[in-house]
Amino acid sequence: MYIHIFVFEILLTQMELEKEIQQTNFKSQKHKAVLNILFTASWLGCQQQRFLKEHDISPQQYNVLRILRGQKGNPITVNGIQERMIDRSSNASRLIDKLKEKKLTERVICENDRRQVDIVITKLGLELLKEIDIEMEDEENTFGKITIKEAEELNRILDKLRG
Amino acid sequence: MYIHIFVFEILLTQMELEKEIQQTNFKSQKHKAVLNILFTASWLGCQQQRFLKEHDISPQQYNVLRILRGQKGNPITVNGIQERMIDRSSNASRLIDKLKEKKLTERVICENDRRQVDIVITKLGLELLKEIDIEMEDEENTFGKITIKEAEELNRILDKLRG
DNA sequence: TACAAATATATGTATATACATTTAATGTAT
DNA sequence: ATACATTAAATGTATATACATATATTTGTA
Numbered sequence: 224m225y226i227h228i229f230v231f232e233i234l235l236t237q238m239e240l241e242k243e244i245q246q247t248n249f250k251s252q253k254h255k256a257v258l259n260i261l262f263t264a265s266w267l268g269c270q271q272q273r274f275l276k277e278h279d280i281s282p283q284q285y286n287v288l289r290i291l292r293g294q295k296g297n298p299i300t301v302n303g304i305q306e307r308m309i310d311r312s313s314n315a316s317r318l319i320d321k322l323k324e325k326k327l328t329e330r331v332i333c334e335n336d337r338r339q340v341d342i343v344i345t346k347l348g349l350e351l352l353k354e355i356d357i358e359m360e361d362e363e364n365t366f367g368k369i370t371i372k373e374a375e376e377l378n379r380i381l382d383k384l385r386g
Numbered sequence: 387m388y389i390h391i392f393v394f395e396i397l398l399t400q401m402e403l404e405k406e407i408q409q410t411n412f413k414s415q416k417h418k419a420v421l422n423i424l425f426t427a428s429w430l431g432c433q434q435q436r437f438l439k440e441h442d443i444s445p446q447q448y449n450v451l452r453i454l455r456g457q458k459g460n461p462i463t464v465n466g467i468q469e470r471m472i473d474r475s476s477n478a479s480r481l482i483d484k485l486k487e488k489k490l491t492e493r494v495i496c497e498n499d500r501r502q503v504d505i506v507i508t509k510l511g512l513e514l515l516k517e518i519d520i521e522m523e524d525e526e527n528t529f530g531k532i533t534i535k536e537a538e539e540l541n542r543i544l545d546k547l548r549g
Numbered sequence: 550t551a552c553a554a555a556t557a558t559a560t561g562t563a564t565a566t567a568c569a570t571t572t573a574a575t576g577t578a579t
Numbered sequence: 580a581t582a583c584a585t586t587a588a589a590t591g592t593a594t595a596t597a598c599a600t601a602t603a604t605t606t607g608t609a
Contacts, residue, residue, distance in 0.1 A: 264427030
């Protein structure tokens with residue numbers, strides 16, 4: 224169940240994809256779509272990284288903090304976090320360690336299964352997220368370039384693609 | 387011109403996004419779209435990585451090789467390659483070094499501007515790409531889950547989003 | 550010409566990542 | 580109960596990456 228269509232041989236300057244893409248001779252729209260998804264994700268990731276850097280956390284660390292906040296107080300194990308991360312990474316343990324060093328998370332050993340370690344977000348962690356939320360709200364409209372209908376359509380197609 | 391809407395607090399298991407996504411209470415379809423793009427790109431990247439590993443090259447290295455092949459014999463500088471890469475990375479130099487070690491590329495110093503280094507793909511590099519092409523062709527239909535019309539629509543929306 | 554600014558590439562360094570292995574706790578079959 | 584497999588988390592190690600800086604060359608300008 225692999226997907227192996229990756230056509231990168233066309234010239235693509237980061238900032239000019241939208242222009243270039245019209246001139247290209249991609250073998251097909253599908254190939255172009257794969258490239259477009261990877262490219263757009265990289266573009267989004269870049270923005271995110273630059274923004275979060277001001278708060279001294281990586282996108283991965285931010286991702287984990289959001290997962291923890293989403294738990295609304297319920298603990299979640301290291302494994303649980305790993306499964307929910309955007310980039311499946313085998314380093315959830317070390318990643319959480321970094322967050323602990325920054326006093327943003329805490330570890331609690333499960334009494335019923337002492338192999339497991341429950342992770343919770345600290346008050347400081349929640350405050351950091353709140354701070355980031357506020358800053359992000361101002362910028363949210365930047366994403367207004369597509370309509371809600373288009374966003375829905377985008378989601379539908381991406382889901383189908385992976386489905 | 388940043389994009390800062392990243393809602394990750396919903397539970398998302400890699401293999402089950404398509405199920406989970408229907409149950410989620412994302413703030414909006416737009417937020418969901420950002421997550422969906424990042425997630426799908428990660429999913430695509432994973433497939434790619436596992437496949438390419440059998441040929442002992444990384445996705446980034448593969449990306450560079452395709453760019454070089456796309457040059458159809460014309461040389462391209464390190465900087466030129468860097469601009470065209472999917473993941474803007476400041477390490478094009480070292481990346482190309484790895485390819486050189488594997489005899490897949492060669493460096494040629496430009497005579498008209500001796501700061502520049504022209505890179506070309508070797509016969510061995512082209513052979514490797516050919517080999518990968520053949521293996522990929524068998525799998526291409528896997529990407530047939532969306533129609534060409536949908537692929538076009540996907541491209542249109544992604545372009546608009548970045549535009 | 551001389552000399553500062555700009556450009557292309559390479560490198561130093563700290564951190565992040567992938568992948569394999571280890572450690573500890575639990576489950577299961579005999 | 581004992582032995583073996585399984586699971587959760589942590590760690591070792593090689594490689595990759597980001598970011599800053601260095602080096603060499605070219606360009607622009609007084």
